[in-house]
Amino acid sequence: MKSKLTHLICSSVVLCCSALSALALTDPYPKNADIDALNYRFEFEFSDETDEIKGKTTIDVRFLKDSIAQLRLDLISKFNAPGSKGMSVLDIQSAGKAVDFQHQEDVLLISLPAPSQKDQRLQFTINYHGIPATGLIIGNNKYGDRCFFSDNWPNKGRNWLPMIDHPYDKATCEFIVTAPAHYQVISNGLLVEKTDLPKEKRLTHWKQSVPIAPWLFTLGVARFAVQEVDTFEGKSIQTWVYHQDREAGFYDFAVPTKRALEFYSSYIGPFSYEKLANIQSNAVGGGMEAASAIMYGDNSVTGKRSERWRNIIIHEVAHQWFGNSVTEYDWDDVWLSEGFATYFTLLFIEHEYGRDAFLEKLDKSKEIVDRFNSLNPGYRIVHDNLQDMRKVTTIQTYQKGCWILHMLRGVVGTDNFWRGIRSYYKKYRNGHACTLDFQREMEEASGKDLSIFFQQWLYEPGALEVTGGWKYDPTSKEVEIALDQVQEDGSLFEMPIEIALYFEEENSPQLELLSIKGSSNRFTIKVESKPTGLKLDPNTWVLMDVLRFEQER
Numbered sequence: 001m002k003s004k005l006t007h008l009i010c011s012s013v014v015l016c017c018s019a020l021s022a023l024a025l026t027d028p029y030p031k032n033a034d035i036d037a038l039n040y041r042f043e044f045e046f047s048d049e050t051d052e053i054k055g056k057t058t059i060d061v062r063f064l065k066d067s068i069a070q071l072r073l074d075l076i077s078k079f080n081a082p083g084s085k086g087m088s089v090l091d092i093q094s095a096g097k098a099v100d101f102q103h104q105e106d107v108l109l110i111s112l113p114a115p116s117q118k119d120q121r122l123q124f125t126i127n128y129h130g131i132p133a134t135g136l137i138i139g140n141n142k143y144g145d146r147c148f149f150s151d152n153w154p155n156k157g158r159n160w161l162p163m164i165d166h167p168y169d170k171a172t173c174e175f176i177v178t179a180p181a182h183y184q185v186i187s188n189g190l191l192v193e194k195t196d197l198p199k200e201k202r203l204t205h206w207k208q209s210v211p212i213a214p215w216l217f218t219l220g221v222a223r224f225a226v227q228e229v230d231t232f233e234g235k236s237i238q239t240w241v242y243h244q245d246r247e248a249g250f251y252d253f254a255v256p257t258k259r260a261l262e263f264y265s266s267y268i269g270p271f272s273y274e275k276l277a278n279i280q281s282n283a284v285g286g287g288m289e290a291a292s293a294i295m296y297g298d299n300s301v302t303g304k305r306s307e308r309w310r311n312i313i314i315h316e317v318a319h320q321w322f323g324n325s326v327t328e329y330d331w332d333d334v335w336l337s338e339g340f341a342t343y344f345t346l347l348f349i350e351h352e353y354g355r356d357a358f359l360e361k362l363d364k365s366k367e368i369v370d371r372f373n374s375l376n377p378g379y380r381i382v383h384d385n386l387q388d389m390r391k392v393t394t395i396q397t398y399q400k401g402c403w404i405l406h407m408l409r410g411v412v413g414t415d416n417f418w419r420g421i422r423s424y425y426k427k428y429r430n431g432h433a434c435t436l437d438f439q440r441e442m443e444e445a446s447g448k449d450l451s452i453f454f455q456q457w458l459y460e461p462g463a464l465e466v467t468g469g470w471k472y473d474p475t476s477k478e479v480e481i482a483l484d485q486v487q488e489d490g491s492l493f494e495m496p497i498e499i500a501l502y503f504e505e506e507n508s509p510q511l512e513l514l515s516i517k518g519s520s521n522r523f524t525i526k527v528e529s530k531p532t533g534l535k536l537d538p539n540t541w542v543l544m545d546v547l548r549f550e551q552e553r
Contacts, residue, residue, distance in 0.1 A: 028385060028386070028387050029166060030072070031166060031168060031169075032071075032072055032164055032169065033064075034063065034064045034065045034068060035061055035062075035063055035064065035068065035071060035072075035164070036061065036062045036063075036064060036169065037059060037060070037061050037163065037164050037169050037171040038060040038061060038062055038121070038171055038172070039059070039060040039171055039172045039173065039174070040057060040058070040059050040060075040161070040163055040171055040172075040173045040174070040214075040217070041057065041058040041059075041060075041173075041174045041176070042055065042056075042057050042161060042173065042174065042175050042176065042217075043055065043056040043057070043058075043176040043177075043178075044056075044175070044176070044177050044178070045177075045178045045179075046148055046177065046178070046179040046180075046183075046221060047179075047180070048146060048180055051131045051138045052129060052130060052131050053129065053130065053131070053132065053136070053160065054129045055087075055126075055127075055128050055129065055160070055161075056125060056126070056127050056128075057125070057126045057128075057161065057162050057163075058123055058124070058125045058126075059073070059123065059124050059126070059162070059163070060121065060122075060123050061121065061122055061123075061124070062119060062120070062121045063116035063117070063118065063119070063120045063121075063122070064118065064119070065116070065118050066115070066116060066117055066118050067115045067116065068112065068115065068116040069111065069112055069115055069116075070109050070110060070111055070112065071109070071110040071112065071124065072107060072108070072109055072110075072164075073107070073108040073109075073110065073126075073162045073163060073164060074106065074107065074108070074155075074157075074158035074162070074163060074164065074165040075087050075089070075103065075106065075107075075108045075128070075158055075161075075162040075163075076106045076132075076133060076135075076158055076159045076160075077103050077104065077105070077106055078130050085130065085131045085132065085133040086130050086131075086132075086133060086159075087128050087129070087130040087132075087159075087160065087162075088103075088128060088129060088130050089101065089103045089108065089126060089127070089128045089162075090127040090128055090129065091127050092110055092124055092125065092126050092127070093124070093125045094112075094113060094122055094123060094124045094125070095113070095122075095123070097113070099111055099112070099113060099124070106158065108126070108162055110124055126162050128162065130160075132159045132160040133159050134151065134156050134159050135150065135151060135152055135156040135157050135158070135159030135160045135161070136148060136149070136150055136151070136159070136160040136219070137149050137150075137151050137282065137283040139282070140282075141222065141242060141282040141298055142242075142282065142298045142299070143242060143244050145222065145223055145242065147183075147220070147221060147222035147223075147281075147282060148179075148219065148220070148221035148222070149219070149220050149221070149222070149281045149282060149283035149295065150217065150218045150219045150220070150283065150290075150295075151283040151284065151288070152214070152215045152216070152217060152218070152290075153215045153288060154167075154215055154331060154334075154389055154392050155215065155389050156215075157214050157215055157217060161214070161217065163214045163217075164214065165214050165215070166213075166214070167213040167214075167215065167327050167328055167329065167330070167331065167432065168213075168327075168329045168330065168432050169213070169214065170211035170212055170213055170327065170430070170431070170432065171211055171212070171214070172207075172208055172209055172210065172211050172212075173188060173189075173207075173208045173212070173217050174189075174192075174205065174206065174207045174208070175187040175188070175204075175205070175206050175217075175219050176203065176204070176205045177203070177204050177205075177219070177221060178197065178201055178202070178203050179201065179202060179204075179221055180200060180201060180202070181196060181197075181200045181201055181202040182200075182223060183202070183221045183222060183223060184204075184221075184222065184223065184224040184226060184240070185202075185204035185206070185219070185220070185221050186206070186218075186219070186220040186221075186224070186240050186277060186279055186293055187206035187208070187217075187218060187219050187220070187293060188206060188208035188212065188216070188217065188218055188273075188290065188291055188292050188293050189206050189207045189208030189209060189210075189273075189274055189275070189292060190206065190207055190208075190209075190274045190275060191204070191205070191206055192205040192206065192207045193205040208273075208274075208291065208292065209274065210272050210273055210274070210291070210430060211430055212291040212324060212327075213324075213327045213432075216289075216290045216291045216324055217290070218288075218290035218291075218293045218295065220240065220279050220281055220293070220295070222242065222281075223242065223243050224240045224241065224242065224243060224280075225239075225240075225241055225242070225243045225245070225246035225249065225250070226238065226239070226240050227239040227250050229250075229253070229254055229257070229258075230257075230258050232258055232261045232262070232265075232271065232276070233265070233271065235271070235273070235274060235275050235276065236275040236276075236277075237257055237258055237261075237275070237276050237277075238275060238276070238277040238278070239253040239254070239277070239278050240277055240278070240279040240280065241253070241279075241280040241301055242280055242301075245280060245301040247303070248301050248302065248303030249280060249301040251303055251305065252300070252301055252302060252303060252304075252305055252309065253278040253313070255305065255310075256310060256313060256314060256352070257276060257278060257313060257317060259348075259352060260313070260314050260317040260318070260348055261276065261317060263347075263348050263351055263352070264317065264318060264320070264321050264344065264348070267347075267418060267421075267422075268321050268344075268421055268422060268425050269321070269422055269425040269426055269429065270429075271320060271321075272291075272320070272321075272324070272325040272429060272430055273291055273292035273320060273324075273325075274292060275292050275293075276292055276293075276294070276317070276320070277292065277293045277294065278294050278296060278313065279293060279294060279295050279296065280296055280297075280298070280300055280301055281295040281296060281297065281298070282297075282298045283295060284296065284297050285297045286312055287300075287312045287313070287315065287316040288316070289315075289316040289319030289320065289323060289324060289341070290324075291320065291324045291325075292320075294313075294316045294317070294319075296309070296312065296313075296316075300312070311345060311349070314345045314348050314349070315341050315342065315345040316341070318340070318341040318344040318345055318348070319337065319341045321340075321344070321425060322336065322337060322340035322341055322344065322425075323336070323337030323338070323340070323341060325425070325429050325430055326424070326425055326428045326429060326431070326432070326433055327431070327432045327433075328432065328433070328434065329432040329433060329434045330434065331383065331386055331389070331392050332382055332383040332384060332385065332386055332434075333382060333383075333433075333434045333435050334383075334392055334393055334397055335381050335382065335397050335401035335404075335435075335458070336433065336434075336435065336438065338393055338397045338398045338401060339381070339397060339398060339400070339401015339402050339404060339405060340401070340405065341398075342365070342398045342399065342401060342402035343401070343402040343403075343405040343406060345361075346358055346361050346362060346365075346402065346406075349361060359540060362403075362406065362540060363540075365399045365402055365403060366399075366403065366543060368395055368399045369396065369399045369400045369403060369463075369543065370463070370545070372394065372395055372396045372399070372400075373396070373400075373463045376394075376396070377461060377462075377463075377489050378461045378489075379394070379396055379461055380458070380459060380460060380461050381396065381397060381400060381401055381404065381457070381458045381459075382435055382458045382459050400457075400543070403543040404457045404458060404543075406541070406543075407453075407457070407495075407541060407542060407543060408442065408450075408453065409541075410496075410498075410539075410541030410542070411446075411448070411450070411453060411496060411541075412442060412445070412446035412448060412450075413446070416442075416445050416446040416447075417442075417445075417446075419445040419446075420441050420442040420444070420445030420446065423441045423444065423445055424437070424438055424441040424442070427441065435454065435458060436454075439451070439454045452494050453494075453495075456491070456493050456494065460491060461489065461491065462487060462489050462490075462491030462493070463487055463489070463491075463543075463544075463545070464485065464487060464493050464495065464542070464543065464544035464545070465485065465486050465487040465544065465545045465547055466483055466484065466485055466486065466497075466516070466536070466544055466545070466546055466547065466549070467483075467484055467486050467546070467547040467548045467549070468481065468482040468483040468484055468521075468548070468549050469481075469482055469548070469549060469550050469551065469552040470482070470534050470549075470550075470551055470552065471551060471552040472527075472530045472531060472551075474530065477526065477527055477528065477529075478524045478525065478526055478527065479501065479524065479525045479527055479531060479534070480522070480523075480524050481499070481514070481522070481523040481524070481525065481534070482520075482521070482522055482552075483497075483514065483516055483521045483522075483523070483536075483549075484519060484520050484521065485516065485518070485519050485521075486519075486547065492517075492518060492519060493516065494515070494516065494517045495515070495516055495542060495544075496513050496514070496515045497513070497514050497515075497516060497536060497537055497541075497542055497544075498511060498512070498513055498514075498536075498537055498538060498539060498541060499511070499512050499513075499514055499525075499534060499535070499536055499537075499538075500534065500535045500538040501525065501527060501531045501533075501534055502531055502532050502533045502534070502535070503527075503528075503529055503530075503531055503532060504529075504532050505529070509535075509538065510527070510531075511538075512525050533551075534549070534551075536549050
């Protein structure tokens, strides 16, 4: 459980930033709250003869207070052993003059020419080279063709890009790539330039003008087949697949991207980016939602528009709103990306393919949640200063996060849910948020105090299991209901649960709302006649297991 102090720290970006010194001993990643990266200009030269890359990065930064003496960037350094991988910095310049720097233990410390002044802007140009250990995957795709694909999530971008590698620091970016002319190059944003150069080389320049988190910076260099599929609000929808997969890939990726864009834009708010490209890649297994340029695995092209890959497309498009445009301030709140994208995939399925398809996916999601919980009973959705980035997500972040949003929709009502979602998106669009920011918007939209709901489902472990029964009293014309929480982990929930009472002469059930609290709960409901049956949660709003609920004799 997070302490109340930690909750207060996370309740706003301002408080998050102001408390950095207090968190320095517990947060494994030191945030540069007083330094704002504005733009990264990445220039690379790639070759077919070697995996070594030559890079030049120009970073435009603003200093938010006086007397800052150093700029801290992440960049994995090359070890001293021969043949090792990593980056070696050659020199750094600012305003045309060399500046001092230190590159040790994967941290690049750049000395400012003079201590900063508040709101001062400076540019630094870093020349470096090396072979990335990861982050940029250089190798053959499934057809044996050489290609270069980024794989920055969650903090692997620092293996080849000098930057503030943390989700809270958003910036615009540019990729300028010189490579052999038989390659096409794709990246975030819009194409600025494509120029053939001597010696059968080509320069390609992409520019992303909307600020994004650094792990969303993306690059693909391969022999592609490229299709301008359609437009959405005047923005291009594109397909980039290996040239061998041209026909099947163009068929697969033609749908349902535009329909998903229309749905999310209509229900949530405007699409933030300048295009949307679906890209086949050997750097990911499923999908990776890089802003405006989504990567899909080597085997994503089947020529069959399979349901699995269709749903991955929907999920990655949903990320353009949640995770990309509204980004978690800290990896501890990664459910704001993955839980959201998972539930909004289901919401699109409900909208596009019907309620039964939605409930089928929700039921499968519950099975995954139950299996995970049985093996990891102490797991919580919101981390607390996560130490191991390999554990930044689990299947529970996706599936239980999805269920939490569904339960929230049930608690506040569908209209209030969408009102809160639109308000949350509008306020934090192209910025970042943490869980309490989202809670605050949903409370404003619904007029409800949701502190207990958020606390028990997000900050504490546990699963809800109930058992009970009911009986009819003909004298008082009341139904008496017993409902007990029996989960063995010791957790107890406060949760509204709908119940349906069925009567022989009625076509539709009588719906009542019970609110459980504590281990033992007793309720009475007035009725006109004896029910033929009762059903807990008839509309599937609560993540729980009903072990027994039947008429008492």
